[in-house]
Amino acid sequence: MGVPVGPATGRGSVGRASVVGAARPKAVPGASGPGRKKKRISKRRRRVYAALIMVCLMMLGAITVAGSWFFESVPAPEDLAFGESTTFTYSGSDTPIAGYGEYTRKLVDDYGDLPDSVVWSLLALEDKDFFEHEGVDYKGTMRALINNIKGGDTQGASTISQQYAGMVSDIRGDISYGRKAKEAVMAMKLEQEYSKKDILLHYLNLNFYGRGTYGIAAASEVWFGTKVEELSWAQGMMLVMQVKAGDGSFDPRVAGEESTAPSARWTHGMETLLTMTEDISEEDRAIIQEQLDAGMPETLETLKNPGSWGHDTTTGFITNPTDGYVWAELESRWGLDKKQFYGHDAGTGGYTVVLTIDPVIQAAASATASRGHLKVMEDEDGNFLNADGEKVENRADAEVYKNDKGYFEFENTNDEAALFNYNTAMTTGLVAIEPKTGAVLGYYGGEDGTGIDKSGPESPHPASSTFKMVTAATALTQGASIDSWWNADSPREFESLGDVNDGKLRNGQQSDPEVDMTLADAVINSKNTPMYAIADKYGASTVLSQAVDMGLTTLSKSDSYTYLNGEEANGANVTYSFVNKPGEGENTYSRHGVMLDENGDYVTDSNGAIDYWAAIDSFENADGEPINNDGVVDRLVTESPRYPADNQIGFGQYPVSVRDMAAIYATIANDGVYVETHYVAKLLDRNGNEVPPERELYQEKTMDVGMARDLQYIGGFIGEGPADQRPFFGKTGTWEADGYEAECRNDPDTTDVAEQCEKYPEAYSAHAWYTGAIPQLSVATWVGNATSESDPIYNDQGSPEGVAGGNTSAPVWQKFMDDVIGQKEYERTEWGQPTHVGNPILDDILNEDGTIDADSEYCIANPTDTKCKRETPPASEDCPPIWEAMNLCTPEDDGRGNGRGDDD
Template identity: 55%
Template sequence: MSPHSVNPHSGPPHQGGPAVPGGPGDHGGAPGNVGRASVVGAVRKTMPLGKKPKSKSKKRMSMRRRRVYAALIMAVLMMLGAGTVAGATYFENVPEPKDLAYGESTTITLADGTPVAGYGEYTRKLVDDYEEIPDEVVWSLLALEDKNFFEHDGVDWKGTTRALVNNVTGGDTQGASTITQQYAGMVEDIRGDISYGRKAKEAIMAMKMEQDYSKEEILTHYLNLNFYGRGAYGIAAASEVWFGEKVKDLDWGQAMMLVMQVKAGDGSFDPRVAGEDSTAPQDRWDYGMNELKKMGHIDQAEIDAGMPETEESLENPGTWGNNTPTGFLTNPTDGYIWDELYSRYGLTQNDFYGKDEDTGGYTVELTINSKVQDAAEDTASRGDLKRQEEDGVLVDDNGDPVEEEADAAEYENEDGYYEFKNDNENAALYKQNPSMANAVVAVEPGTGRVLGYYGGENGLGVDKAGLENPHPPSSTFKMITAATAVKNNASIDSWWNSDSPREFDSLEDFEDNAIENAGTDENTDRTLTDAVRDSRNTPMYAIAEKYGATAILQTAIDMGLRTLTQTEDGEPVTYKFYRADDGTITYSRHGVRELDDGTFETLDNGNINPMASLDGYEDDEVTPKTTELDLESKNSPFYYHIGFGQYPTTVKDMATVYATIAADGVYNETHFVEKVYDRDGNEYPEQRPLEQTQALTTEIARNLQYVGSTIDGDGGAIDRPYTGKTGTWEAAEEFSPANAHTWYVGAIPQLSIATWVGNATAESAPLLNPEGSIDGVFGSTLSYPVWKQFMEGSIDAMGYDSQAWGEAAHVGSPITDDIENEDGTIDPSSPYCAANPTDTRCGVPGGDGGGNGNGGDENCTPIQEMLDLCEQGGGDGDGDGGGGNGNGNGNGNGGNDDDD
């Protein structure tokens, strides 16, 4: 189980045990929303924190009596020389819990509330309400620290007196402290003071608190303020850090493990810190659990279940969870959510960090569905990359031994390629070559929610699904090109020249002035539908040349594409696109930016920023400068090769594009954040709504659904209507004729999934089959099986019903200008003419009205003609048909050269 994943054992329901009147047994334990108190030590007096005790077995002491006792104790202590300040001064200057102010860390959860990451200096989380604290926590704490908490008036008079006597006679100077006294000590930060005067001060403060706060409030304050080790402040933070659980889901054993840390900040009761040789954690846990049994709250079964396993300790307890697949979304350096949170909510990372007073404390709820995410990881994960070892010892790039696996060099096989551990037998690529990497993204049509995301095992590594590692989308992009053609009134029944190789006028200045269809030489033509289904490049280039590369780019952006990369001056430059409400499209350019002094723009951590704004920034020094897309230019900033998917983009963007197709042409802004809650559990308002536009007409989208309805791969089609497209892209010339990238992007009405497969070593490295050769590796053989497994797993997990696509007539015109000769005719041997034999442009063979007859015998009588005695011959015909028919009339019956 990965750090901070959900423990499948949520524990038994609240047992409560015998209820102390007004005590924990009286509350229902129902969780609140996802709220957090505004300060570490304070839950405001006006908040409903459960019921105050209705009755006591002993009457509460009167105020006068408490003051008498306090004065007596103070007098004794002062006579002993331990106190120097009058008790009245203590009493008047007790800091109230509401005056304590701290920042809190932010928790990031899946859509179902499962915590997956944290962000902050420390993990500091609070519970808003006493009702959120389960009985398991309350009674475990009281069993260890203060069994009579709901009975006394804040000061254990007998215990304090006994401690005083013991102190005077030379015994233990610590003495007894109630939870209220302990809390008072924490408020004053005097827990390290072992003087006699400390006890007096705690007693006075405890009495002051008992006047102003209910028992439930004091207990809530105490649990919120305590440090539980592992960088966790507050019981809510501790439950996440130690067990990956919400407080409400803790069982008895887990609750006891946490509360026994309240006086053990040094980790002496932490089994991962104390070490295997220490019995202290087990002894303390056993003691607490047996006390619970004596009190009647648990039976022997809870004890026999044993001390619970905890999560591994975190190097940074405040910021965690980023070394998992969802870490690509949450990591503070380039996680997707941070730009989105600023764009949609106006909140910066500093607002979430919680270092400053009254900051942080947010809960960010992701769109990621736990079931779909599980299916994504189960399908795509091949484990970590293998690491280099020498004699069984991990070593770094220099061959020096290292302790941590992450510090070791990646293992390279004899061919120089990385390999995965391949320890997930459920992975779709389990039987494939161990160097093959894959990435998957699932987007929900109609909402734009990202439901599943896998770009790799470690969110702090290279994201194969995202912006830092884009891939040429190859033939999956042809759906966008087809959409552009239909938008310009060319239907999916239009015909296009599929010759390969094929020269184009726009390539005259290029070293290679021809486009080829991968793996085939042909001299033929196809409908737009078949050109897409058969993955032909030359028709796509022709469409780009006819309507403009910029027109295709505009269509792609309308459908959800937000990034595209090309090489400029030998360096990769990534374009980010922005679409305004009025349809205006702008872009910013990103890459490694050299400054005037010869240095390079860096990130906060000192590393070179690979995504610096190449055109500089606006006055705020944060917002990249943008340029408006010139829709009048046919090929700027990208050339006509865009038509067949040459320029790299992200797996996420392609999933979005096909989600738009599946949603009948409606683009919904792709997003990872579902909701944001503030520290009080209130939903934080958006500053702008999510974008939603009709990118394509319903008819065009449904035409595209039809085009992709028969394209599948190895293993056959899924058992319901779908639309999709394979894609394959060649490797670098040094590996020719190998392929380097394969894709399958496809959707059902409820879900769009994009899958990519490539070599883990480099973008240019070749794809390999299980035997290590380059044969038989295509989108249909590698990426489609990944897509199919992920899609079927998601369908099962989500219970999606089978839904049919909507029907629509083929819109646009079945134009043929790309296959026509200069004189307007069409090759009669073409597939078009075979399909349309009556089209007069197909040039039915014939002469110029004949002329091969001799004109016949002008004096031939009807009887001679009947007896076949006349000389036969035809005159010069007046058409473009076959030769004269020899009937002697000279008209030659010319061939059909008109439309009729």
């Protein structure tokens, strides 16, 4: 909404109201108007009424209060403590990027901006004698006082001056006998301090008009999309009849078609205008009659809260009022809930939330990841169409387009996007975190922050091989070193797999049955079997706990649970939410998912939609209170070595968020120290003063510095890194597509998917990751299908063959990182030297008798190790050169059947 601009003369501007000295009454065409002679009440009678009011106050023991109110000045709107909306800004910027609040407030500066249609409509409904009385309806106030004292229904009988006094005193909701008398005293004082025009202007500025608007100027734009000075008689009447109906009882779109209250009130007001022949000209009354005959004016359709805005952007996932991440942080660290930011009550709201988001980095994230908006349905002429194929005016009302495979597609309008030349059904998630502070500096989960967040916990993705850094960190914290050796056979049998895949696990599609390698090489070469072995050895829950320590907050998996109506949910998707409070005991978690209530109905969220984050478990603390109220169930993550995650966590089978992977790698980049991931840089009150948090950010040393530097060292061999060849570390990740081919399963002629459709080849990939860091910035990037988590993605030639993290997601990471490095001019910083901390254990490659196959990679690299032995050493012609040099080979047979053994 813009600021109304009036004609060159006779108009002011719309903004905050300013109080000026008494002004002359406004001239009204065809009548003397407010300048005509007042019908004055005699001084004697006035004194009698005032005395009676004061006697009543004394009878109520309130003379002290009344006296103090009489001598206190009545404030103008700009002097009042309003509830105010909250503003969000980028880090280091004063420019608002979003707002949250109950209303839009917009005030008129000058009485001259108020049209006759507003002034006389208000007086017709509320106070026809406003320009004639002296602020108090003495008879009405006495009648109300006596009636209320007798115990009858509380009554109002307020003039506009008394109503204004009530509003500024915050007592408008209570019209009991005591407060009604106080209003009368204040109204008398008000009439002494301000002119009639000022009182009327302040009154119209201060009132609430519904639809989130305070002030007649805001109401005119939100209700009718017009400037206040351009309101017709019909529109002016519609607005002023809302001044005592903040509940929407006179709003036709809120009250509903069956309610006659809005039309009855409006008609009464318009007919009253026609009787005001001394105040309104014959010409204007003719216009009023014409508009009355035409019926109530149409208002704009929207009833959305205009006090909240800016959440349908890339940063909306952080700020949106429904599930934005900032709210939990503000409550956890500052002890303030949404209500205190909303500005509903006087003295609340007015905060400025300075986000950690860096505008330069955020712009780079959007430039790298955005592919524009999703395509919507259109006809041949470019008209938007809804789900029924009908034309609609607004793009937001159009049906989202799906192709023959059932995929959403992007408009692909950003030629700077890393995926610009890729299939338009593919999308990107990207999160950038500052390692030393835990601050989220850049966030891209999609274009619309009120939609699905591809970087957040509501849309997690299998972490795949990027999680192997966590598994390696677990091995190091459990005493192993990056020089420890592990069996990387593919396939490899594991007893813990049971009947799954015949008890065998592969390294992707590889078949290499005799492979041993160091932990460092297992991560660099992205082998699955050693990672499963680490989880099997130390416990999957130990790996999970290590991940939580490093920054993991959620993990999804299929699970079973019981609905509130007793039915069983088998194989349902469950999100585990973890809480890590360093120094406050073990990590805990709670389970969330779709729930049915006692009646078998879906549990819904605050918007009435199915709540996919409903609490599953119902536990009670020592006081009998459900712990789910604060989202935490007091269970140890390490209660079982294979629960809640199984050993497949070692190679990243479970879906996690892009944000959490950026946090985990930030911990490694920060030499093993986790700093709580956060979005709020600071909080300012309405006066611009910083509000100190109740607690500092959580920090935890999750591993020794040497271990972190060993992981940095390993990751430095994976990927190409930034273009300027500065030190970095990272890890690729790829997860396969699964299920039946989309084009077939979505074909209307398909009646049996399993019979008629083919499954995707095992070589197709559905997810591609690259997560990595430089000392100043940790960045996680993910590429996948915008619609389906199981369908394949494609290379830049449009083929699903050969797609992997290294050739699909890594370029996204590199483009973004190069852009940020260039704009932020980060100093080139070296990692610390690797320390090879821990023990180079060999447990995973030992035979049952404690020996190691002599032809293994380990024994070739360590031929003098006494564990490397054969019953019969190899003949010279088959002996490796290094063995021959050490005189470990069997001499050639000389025909006598003997040869040199180990004891010769």
